[in-house]
Amino acid sequence: MVDRYWRRRATVLAVVLGVLVVLAYGCGGDDGTTGDAADGPTDAPTIPSAAPTVTVTATRRVPAAPARPEGDACAGEDLVVGLTTARDTYAGAQRPRFTATVVNTGPGACTFDGVLDVRVTSGPDRVWSSARCARRGSAERTLRRGIPHVETVTWDRRRSSGDCRVRGLPARPGTYVATVRADGLQPARRVFHLR
Secondary structure, eight states: OHHHHHHHHHHHHHHHHHHHHHHHHHHHOOOSOOSOGGGOOSOOOOOOOOOOOOOOOOOOOOOOOOOOOTTSBOOGGGEEEEEEESOSEEOTTOOOEEEEEEEEOSSSOEEEOOOOEEEEEETTEEEEESSTTOOOOOOOEEEOBTOOEEEEEEOOSBOOOSSTTSOOOBOOSEEEEEEEEOTTSOOEEEEEEEO
């Protein structure tokens, strides 16, 4: 009778322990690892992700330049001159033709009274100038922002002479540089050839 008593107690104890093991396994949850213990440790260290960085950028408002009253003289830093040629090489009796431009990049319209002088040089030799002996009226013109003033100049392939009433000698074949100039402005250049 005593044996039966202890057997019942041992059975109840085994059942309680089994229930505890099942509960402990169920409450522990799946740790996300698979495979045998031989595959390595089951508690892999976790690498924390970097926290996002916040950058604060200060912006400063720059007030727009006030528009210049129309009729005021153009500022030199607002003017850009340009030069193009009809072609790179002129053969025979073809006369070089140049297009000189000046553009106002300032905030408003202004007046420009400068002269666009196209000069032809060969090395240090000044061969010809469009401003020499030219008869021009008032050179003042109004330049609106971004709209170029255009002047077309044709060279007769002759050198400028000291006397404007006498035609200069013909220029020889070779390589020449055409440069457009205006007082106080950055010049523009083009290379061309006479054949």
